[in-house]
Amino acid sequence: MSMSMPMPTLLLLLLLLHGHGGAGAGDICIVGSGISGSSTAFFLTNYTTALSGAQLRVFERRAKVGGRLATVTVAGDHFEAGGSIIHPQNLHVRRFADLLGLAAKADGDDDWLGIWDGRRFVFQTLRPLPPGTSWLRRKLHALVNSLRLFKRYGLSLLKMDRFVQEMLQRFMLYYNGFESRPVFDTVEEMLKWSGLYGLTRRTLEAELLDAGLNSQTISELVTVITRINYGQSASISGLAGAVSLAGSESGLWAVKGGNWQLAAGLLKAANATLHLQEGIDSIEYAGDNYILKSNKGHEYSCVATVVATPLDEVNITFSPPISIPARKTQHTHATFVRGILNPKFFGLSSVSDIPELIGTMEVPEIPFSSISILKKYSEQDMTYKVFSRVKLNDSLLDQIFSRRKETIRINWPAYPHYEAPEVFAPIILDDKQLYYVNTFESAASAMETGAVAAENVARLLIARLRLPLPSRPAAPDHHDQRADL
Ligand SMILES: Cc1cc2nc3c(=O)[nH]c(=O)nc-3n(C[C@H](O)[C@H](O)[C@H](O)COP(=O)(O)OP(=O)(O)OC[C@H]3O[C@@H](n4cnc5c(N)ncnc54)[C@H](O)[C@@H]3O)c2cc1C
Known part of the structure; x- marks a missing residue:
């Protein structure tokens, strides 16, 4: 006797398994493919055994990854147009470049x-x-x-x-x-600790x-x-x-061929699913998950969402609405x-x-x-x-x-536009699983500060979702450059 399932039940099951628009219920979604979004993806896959890259969706509204890391071509030569220089003590970025085999x-x-x-x-x-x-x-x-x-x-x-x-x-x-080093819930806590x-x-x-x-x-x-x-x-x-x-100190460097390769390399290393030219218009909390609606008319169901772009001039509708301080x-x-x-x-x-x-x-x-x-x-x-x-x-x-x-x-x-005393938006935007990396930019904006903020968000998300850590956690050991991608 063959066990055949009636078609409507099968469809329902498939829908439940794949959420509203094709993403699995266990997906983690990251909005933005700059250094913050790409390093969040990298740290997430490095710091827990429970995530495969396939469960990480990274949305980028533009046609290229990197955000404010981009080159411009003038008369056939390429130059850094945004983030250009890296300080010798920017250890995350240094490590990224080494792991990705990018020349300085x-x-x-x-x-x-x-x-x-x-x-x-x-x-x-x-x-x-x-x-x-x-x-x-x-x-x-x-x-x-x-x-x-x-x-x-x-x-x-x-x-x-x-x-x-x-x-x-x-x-x-x-x-x-x-x-x-604790995991921090707020930027204030993070800055007070150091x-x-x-x-x-x-x-x-x-x-x-x-x-x-x-x-x-x-x-x-x-x-x-x-x-x-x-x-x-x-x-x-x-x-x-x-x-x-x-x-303005000495020993500054840049990635040969363009700093944007850091973001591209990290996303590749994390094996994340990249949705290029797909902007997220809205993020809605729907009980156990978030529904992200994109400008391509697609919907994605995510157990956690990481916003890795400044929200100050970006038009994303949050439901329920979030409250963050105005920032110029x-x-x-x-x-x-x-x-x-x-x-x-x-x-x-x-x-x-x-x-x-x-x-x-x-x-x-x-x-x-x-x-x-x-x-x-x-x-x-x-x-x-x-x-x-x-x-x-x-x-x-x-x-x-x-x-x-x-x-x-x-x-x-x-x-x-920095104005002391700075006020900081929350890292956890809704007390649930909605995270904001770029609140840290109110402290200072740089590639490395993006990576430092992303690393904390990755640890926070893993802790709050109770994802298992590897037996030998891949903590950022900057004396050991052998860490495996
Ligand atoms: C001119 C300039 C010079 C700089 N010089 C330096 C420097 O020398 N050294 C240094 O360390 N830093 C420098 N910086 C700062 C550094 O570039 C930034 O701090 C860093 O690149 C920010 O990275 P991020 O990932 O946080 O944000 P971004 O790079 O802005 O990435 C956010 C990404 O999110 C995407 N996005 C936005 N909204 C949506 C949406 N709704 N859906 C999908 N995708 C979306 C954007 O397209 C973007 O790609 C400079 C910046 C500028 C502009």
């Missing part, structure tokens, strides 16, 4: 920096030496540069360095093993004045750095400011120009007198935050990256540049 590209330490006040360069480091210069001359050159900086900014330089090192030392606690919370309560300027820096160093050097890294003044909150200052977004307009700068704009007679990295002071009349040379084709033909807070129109660009062959503009919803 050093970011030159000897930029010829000029600080522009709208009328003149108030300070300049020395021009870089030509390639092939002897070791001795290079050492002397570095020494003279240090003396120049010391002459202008004095002991403030050492105090600034101490301030950054103290922040980094505390940040390193986030790499401790599981046994000495001793970094206080820095989010006051402005960078107030912190640096307390640390003994003089006001000239803050209005020139510090402001140049915060304007380059966050498009904002030294009145940003202290932790974001300290992270920004760390981005700082837009950075990245303008890529192949051409040549106009020396007259800077009151100079020759292009060769214009520093290779132009940083700016907080003067409202200055229309850009920074200009840097990305590639020199010849003395009269270069590719530049200009950062500004507002769009630079053609007539303004024609004053700044004497010739433009190609211009590409990107308007980034770049990072939070």
